[in-house]
Amino acid sequence: MACIDEILGRFPQIKRNALIPLLQAVQDEFGYISEESIEKIGAHLSLPTSKVYGLATFYNQFTFSPRGVYHITICNGSSCHLEGSGELVKEIGKLLEIGDGETTRDGLFSLEVQSCIGACGAAPVMAVNGTYYAGITVREVREIIKNYREDASRS
Amino acid sequence: MLPDHEFLIKLAQTDDGDLSEKEKDRLAFLGRERLDRPLVMVNSSTSGLVAGARETWEAIENYARERSLEIELRETGSIGLISEEPVISVQIPGRTRVFFRKVTAEKVAVLLDDLFHDVISDPLVIGQIRHEQQESWSDLPYLDQIPFFSKQLRIVMGSCGIIDPFSLEEYMARGGYRAFLRVIRYHTFREVCEIVNESGLRGRSGGGFPTGEKWKVALDTPSDQKYLICNAEESDPGAFMDRTLMEGDPYRLLEGISIAAYAIGSNRAYIYIRSEYNDSVRRINHAIQQLRKVGLLGDNILDSGYNLQISLRKGPGAFVCGEETALIASLEGRRGMPSSKPPYPAVTGYLNRPTVVNNVETLCNLPGIIRDGPGWFRELGPEDCPGTKIFSISGRVRITGVVEVPMGTNLNTIVNGISGGVKKGRKLKAVHVGGPAGCMIPRKLLDIPVSYEDLKKEGFVMGSGGIVVMDDKSCVVDMVRFFTDYSDKQSCGKCIPCREGTRRMAEILEGITRKPPDEEKDTSLERFRGVMQLENLAAVMKDTSLCGLGQNAANPLLSSLKYFRQEYEEHIFDRRCPSNTCGELRSWFIDSDLCTGCSICARRCPADAIIGTPRHPYFIVQEKCTGCGICYDVCKFTAVYYK
Numbered sequence: 001m002a003c004i005d006e007i008l009g010r011f012p013q014i015k016r017n018a019l020i021p022l023l024q025a026v027q028d029e030f031g032y033i034s035e036e037s038i039e040k041i042g043a044h045l046s047l048p049t050s051k052v053y054g055l056a057t058f059y060n061q062f063t064f065s066p067r068g069v070y071h072i073t074i075c076n077g078s079s080c081h082l083e084g085s086g087e088l089v090k091e092i093g094k095l096l097e098i099g100d101g102e103t104t105r106d107g108l109f110s111l112e113v114q115s116c117i118g119a120c121g122a123a124p125v126m127a128v129n130g131t132y133y134a135g136i137t138v139r140e141v142r143e144i145i146k147n148y149r150e151d152a153s154r155s
Numbered sequence: 156m157l158p159d160h161e162f163l164i165k166l167a168q169t170d171d172g173d174l175s176e177k178e179k180d181r182l183a184f185l186g187r188e189r190l191d192r193p194l195v196m197v198n199s200s201t202s203g204l205v206a207g208a209r210e211t212w213e214a215i216e217n218y219a220r221e222r223s224l225e226i227e228l229r230e231t232g233s234i235g236l237i238s239e240e241p242v243i244s245v246q247i248p249g250r251t252r253v254f255f256r257k258v259t260a261e262k263v264a265v266l267l268d269d270l271f272h273d274v275i276s277d278p279l280v281i282g283q284i285r286h287e288q289q290e291s292w293s294d295l296p297y298l299d300q301i302p303f304f305s306k307q308l309r310i311v312m313g314s315c316g317i318i319d320p321f322s323l324e325e326y327m328a329r330g331g332y333r334a335f336l337r338v339i340r341y342h343t344f345r346e347v348c349e350i351v352n353e354s355g356l357r358g359r360s361g362g363g364f365p366t367g368e369k370w371k372v373a374l375d376t377p378s379d380q381k382y383l384i385c386n387a388e389e390s391d392p393g394a395f396m397d398r399t400l401m402e403g404d405p406y407r408l409l410e411g412i413s414i415a416a417y418a419i420g421s422n423r424a425y426i427y428i429r430s431e432y433n434d435s436v437r438r439i440n441h442a443i444q445q446l447r448k449v450g451l452l453g454d455n456i457l458d459s460g461y462n463l464q465i466s467l468r469k470g471p472g473a474f475v476c477g478e479e480t481a482l483i484a485s486l487e488g489r490r491g492m493p494s495s496k497p498p499y500p501a502v503t504g505y506l507n508r509p510t511v512v513n514n515v516e517t518l519c520n521l522p523g524i525i526r527d528g529p530g531w532f533r534e535l536g537p538e539d540c541p542g543t544k545i546f547s548i549s550g551r552v553r554i555t556g557v558v559e560v561p562m563g564t565n566l567n568t569i570v571n572g573i574s575g576g577v578k579k580g581r582k583l584k585a586v587h588v589g590g591p592a593g594c595m596i597p598r599k600l601l602d603i604p605v606s607y608e609d610l611k612k613e614g615f616v617m618g619s620g621g622i623v624v625m626d627d628k629s630c631v632v633d634m635v636r637f638f639t640d641y642s643d644k645q646s647c648g649k650c651i652p653c654r655e656g657t658r659r660m661a662e663i664l665e666g667i668t669r670k671p672p673d674e675e676k677d678t679s680l681e682r683f684r685g686v687m688q689l690e691n692l693a694a695v696m697k698d699t700s701l702c703g704l705g706q707n708a709a710n711p712l713l714s715s716l717k718y719f720r721q722e723y724e725e726h727i728f729d730r731r732c733p734s735n736t737c738g739e740l741r742s743w744f745i746d747s748d749l750c751t752g753c754s755i756c757a758r759r760c761p762a763d764a765i766i767g768t769p770r771h772p773y774f775i776v777q778e779k780c781t782g783c784g785i786c787y788d789v790c791k792f793t794a795v796y797y798k
Binding site: 015016019020021024054062076078079082087094115116117119120121123125132134 | 201202204205206237238239240390391392393394395430431468469471472473474485486487488489490491506547549550551555556587590621623625629634637638641647738788
């Protein structure tokens with residue numbers, strides 16, 4: 001895994017418009033943006049830490065806690081909503097006690113609610129680490145989470 | 156440069172002159188009209204992957220390997236039939252291409268076995284593509300005879316799902332890049348603006364501003380550098396037209412961008428794309444590399460003296476960045492907050508230089524306009540708004556998908572004709588057009604033509620083009636709450652009417668769709684007061700918000716209040732949701748046949764609304780029930796149900 005300085009090295013020009021690509025590179029590499037990286041990015045671009053943090057929190061893409069081993073994405077497009085994706089988010093909130101952009105304490109699961117992934121024919125859609133589950137119900141979500149938990153405890 | 160590219164570029168530069176037989180042959184092979192081995196194409200776009208296209212792909216690979224068959228396996232985009240994925244198409248040398256639907260991995264072997272023995276598996280087939288030089292399959296409908304396709308006019312989407320998005324040769328062999336090369340050889344900047352102006356093309360992102368006019372402003376503003384930005388930040392929930400275009404035909408978009416950049420005299424273009432669109436990014440990046448390699452991008456393109464660089468920027472995710480000034484702010488590395496217009500970006504935009512922001516669909520229209528002329532384009536739709544429009548249809552319809560129709564086609568044709576109407580036994584209630592900024596259109600108004608002007612006359616807006624169909628089992632109030640909630644979360648917070656207005660609106664709607672734990676405090680009074688103020692609040696937001704997000708955030712609410720007032724009243728006064736969608740307004744019951752009397756629901760009920768004696772069926776006291784649904788969740792015998 002590359003360290004922050006290596007990523008900063010990829011952006012030699014000190015320009016404001018490098019800020020978002022930089023944050024994205026950090027997010028892609030580490031899966032989240034740590035306090036340390038925000039400080040370093042600020043120093044690199046000669047921007048106050050508050051500005052960097054302010055910008056990062058404005059956008060949906062950036063998260064500030066590490067992703068879980070199993071990253072759950074739920075589509076919240078209008079079609080998925082119509083078919084009950086809100087219930088799925090609620091269910092996961094109940095089961096794992098996390099909301100959008102959060103990670104469970106044991107670091108096993110994290111949740112991300114996306115605005116539309118464009119598979120409306122299969123609504124509601126949920127994905128865990130890139131494996132898609134189409135047309136699922138609340139009961140099935142419980143099963144899926146249970147299975148992943150068992151997988152984790154086995155390995 | 157490969158000899159094929161040299162040949163294709165030379166061909167694109169000459170006007171449709173006479174081709175020798177040999178050249179025609181070569182072109183047919185490059186355009187995959189003629190083949191030397193069977194071709195199988197799998198839709199590998201997001202919709203396909205969700206339905207299992209990757210497994211289908213592997214199954215086809217295995218099939219060919221096991222039988223040592225020489226086949227060409229290629230990725231393609233979506234043909235628009237989202238609910239029928241995974242869609243694959245097969246073309247056997249000399250015969251027409253046949254499309255199949257719902258080809259999951261286990262169906263591959265049977266399907267291909269049959270096909271190579273000249274038999275078509277009936278339940279899976281969609282149809283064949285009409286082609287004069289290819290032998291057609293007998294007793295098989297052509298795609299243009301199927302209701303989903305016959306009522307469409309596919310021009311911009313014409314190649315989606317048919318060509319390989321990774322192949323520049325195929326795009327060029329089918330006439331691609333002819334328009335751009337003609338433009339840089341024969342036309343001045345101003346002439347291109349004139350052509351597009353004459354065609355009457357209007358921006359497809361919702362506002363409907365004439366594209367040529369916007370370009371002229373940028374062209375006429377003197378500057379050392381000008382920018383063209385392609386707005387591919389499609390974050391409207393339920394809209395996936397741009398994605399389909401980018402995944403299906405990325406070269407068309409890049410050609411459109413090149414033409415637009417040339418027209419405003421810019422040699423720097425950006426594509427601002429939603430970060431979740433990984434598949435589009437992959438295709439566009441590949442396409443840019445290819446174009447650079449063959450010299451259709453870069454410095455001094457084919458010795459014309461025109462330079463152009465296109466780069467991709469991933470948008471970090473904010474709905475408001477669909478607004479052009481916010482998008483520019485985001486590109487500059489600031490928060491995506493809109494600024495007041497004027498000055499328009501065409502005068503001072505990205506890095507204070509003249510900047511034109513065009514939507515993906517708008518740009519994809521350009522190659523056609525240049526190639527076939529503005530006159531051809533003008534005939535495609537109504538006088539004031541020519542051309543076609545792409546819609547994504549989702550929700551409670553038989554076929555969800557992406558469709559392209561002439562502007563001014565009525566909703567009835569789109570929803571009932573193309574998409575097959577609502578599912579069996581249900582009744583269509585409303586059609587929501589245009590996402591969070593859009594409008595709820597009731598069934599009785601479905602025959603209004605969809606164009607900017609006609610919708611405006613009825614007090615609706617076009618929005619981006621996402622259509623969500625609702626049947627009698629879906630709740631209008633809940634849908635409006637969803638969109639308002641979305642606007643609230645995505646409001647950038649710069650201007651007060653939007654920041655506060657969307658929040659209050661979301662709160663009021665939340666109050667309507669939820670049962671408070673006790674009605675004794677002021678909650679019901681607050682609810683009624685809020686409801687009375689809703690329309691007033693919406694009007695203020697419309698008048699005073701800075702950008703389109705705030706101005707249009709109340710559209711779903713206002714249009715639905717106008718036509719579905721009764722449904723709101725049922726929620727407010729009777730405290731029930733007629734379609735049982737609003738979870739907390741549901742009435743819960745216990746099926747006495749299934750209940751074993753384990754008492755877990757009674758113990759967990761936060762309102763003490765469940766009574767009974769152990770080992771006998773329990774009972775829910777409706778007056779006490781808050782509708783939280785915990786009993787449903789904890790019941791191990793599925794005895795709890797709602798109606």
